[in-house]
Amino acid sequence: MRFEIGLAPMAGYTDRAFRKICLEFGADFAFTEMISAKGLLVACEKTKNLLPGPDERNVAVQIFGSDPDVLSTAAEELSKEFSWVDLNAGCPVRKVIRRGEGGALLRDLERLRYVVRAMRKRMNGRFSVKTRLGWDRNEIERIYAVLIEEGVNVVFVHARTVVQGFSGRADWKALSVLDKVVPTFVSGDIFSPEDARRALEESGCHGVIVARGAIGNPWIFKQIRDLLEKGGYEEPSPMQVYEVFVKHLELLIENKGEEKALKEMRKFVAGYTKKMRNAKKFREVFMKIENVDLLKEMVYNFFKEQEV
Ligand SMILES: Cc1cc2nc3c(=O)[nH]c(=O)nc-3n(C[C@H](O)[C@H](O)[C@H](O)COP(=O)(O)O)c2cc1C
Known part of the structure; x- marks a missing residue:
C-alpha cells in the first residue's frame, strides 16, 4: 500500500x-x-x-x-x-x-x-x-x-x-x-x-x-x-535550505507584497535555521530588517557560513 x-x-x-x-x-x-x-x-x-x-x-x-x-x-x-x-x-x-x-x-x-x-x-x-x-x-x-x-x-x-x-x-x-x-x-x-x-x-x-x-x-x-x-533519507545541505528559504520569501512577496512577506517569513525562520550555528543571533537580526535586498544578502551569508 x-x-x-x-x-x-x-x-x-x-x-x-x-x-x-x-x-x-x-x-x-x-x-x-x-x-x-x-x-x-x-x-x-x-x-x-x-x-x-x-x-x-x-x-x-x-x-x-x-x-x-x-x-x-x-x-x-x-x-x-x-x-x-x-x-x-x-x-x-x-x-x-x-x-x-x-x-x-x-x-x-x-x-x-x-x-x-x-x-x-x-x-x-x-x-x-x-x-x-x-x-x-x-x-x-x-x-x-x-x-x-x-x-x-x-x-x-x-x-x-x-x-x-x-x-x-x-x-x-x-x-x-x-x-x-x-x-x-x-x-x-x-x-x-x-x-x-x-x-x-x-x-x-x-x-x-x-x-x-x-x-x-x-x-x-x-x-x-x-x-x-x-529505509533511509537525506538531510538537505545548508545551501539547499538557503535556496528554499529565498524561494519561500519570493513567493510570499509575489502573493502578499514586501512588507507583509517579511512579517510572515519571520514565523518560518526558526524552522529553516534549526540546529544551525549562530541561528539565535541571525533570527534576532532577521526580525528587525525591513529591506529585502539587505535581508537576502544577510540570509546568503548566514547559510554560506554554515558550509565551512
Ligand atoms: C499554528 C497552528 C495552526 C493550526 N491551524 C489549524 C487549522 O486551521 N485547522 C485545523 O484543522 N487544524 C489546525 N491546526 C492543527 C494541525 O493541523 C494539527 O492537527 C496539529 O498541530 C497536530 O499536528 P502536529 O503535531 O504535526 O503539529 C493548527 C495547528 C497549529 C500549530
Whole structure:
C-alpha cells in the first residue's frame, strides 16, 4: 500500500506560498488555512484570499462554522469551484469554541451528524472532516461512525481531545481500533520521519499529515517517503535550505507584497535555521530588517557560513 503524506492545515501558515513549497517537496496534498464559512458567504475579500489559486491542485479547502445552513451553503458554493472541501471539527481555540464552531461540534455528536448531513446533501466532490479523538474523552469510534454513515470520504484525526489542546502526547494507538473503510489519516506530534513511521504502525492509518514539523522544514515529506520506501533519507545541505528559504520569501512577496512577506517569513525562520550555528543571533537580526535586498544578502551569508 502506498501511504499518503500531506501538509496539515495551519491558520497563519498554510497559505499559497507554503503550500506550493510543500507540494514541490513531496507532500501528496495540502490544506488551506481554516476559512470561516460565514466570511465566504459575505464575500469578505480577506477571506477569499485564503482560497486556493487557479493553478493549485490537491488542496483541501477547510471551512469552519456551526450553522448547518451556512456551512452547507458555503460547501455547495465551494464545490462548484474546488474538488475537495474539508470541515474543521477539532479547533480548540476559545474564540472558535465559544461560537460552537471547530472542536465544539464534538460536544454533541447528533449535532455533528446534522451538520455533516446538511453539507453532504448539498455538495459534490470529495468531502473530508478533520477532527479529534473527542471533546473531553476518547469517542473516536462513535465520531468515525457518524462521519462514515453521513457519507464523508476522508477522515483526519488529530489524536488528542479538544480539551487537551496541545498538551500531553498524541495517542496514535487510539486510532488502531477503527475499521478504516475510507482513507483515514493520523495527525499529531509527527516531527520526524521516524515519528511518521511509528504513527502509521501504531494507528494503522492510510497516511499522515504533518503540521508544526513542516514549518521551515518542507523536506520532511520526501524524507518520510524515503524512510518508508527505501529505509533511509537525506538531510538537505545548508545551501539547499538557503535556496528554499529565498524561494519561500519570493513567493510570499509575489502573493502578499514586501512588507507583509517579511512579517510572515519571520514565523518560518526558526524552522529553516534549526540546529544551525549562530541561528539565535541571525533570527534576532532577521526580525528587525525591513529591506529585502539587505535581508537576502544577510540570509546568503548566514547559510554560506554554515558550509565551512
Ligand atoms: C499554528 C497552528 C495552526 C493550526 N491551524 C489549524 C487549522 O486551521 N485547522 C485545523 O484543522 N487544524 C489546525 N491546526 C492543527 C494541525 O493541523 C494539527 O492537527 C496539529 O498541530 C497536530 O499536528 P502536529 O503535531 O504535526 O503539529 C493548527 C495547528 C497549529 C500549530
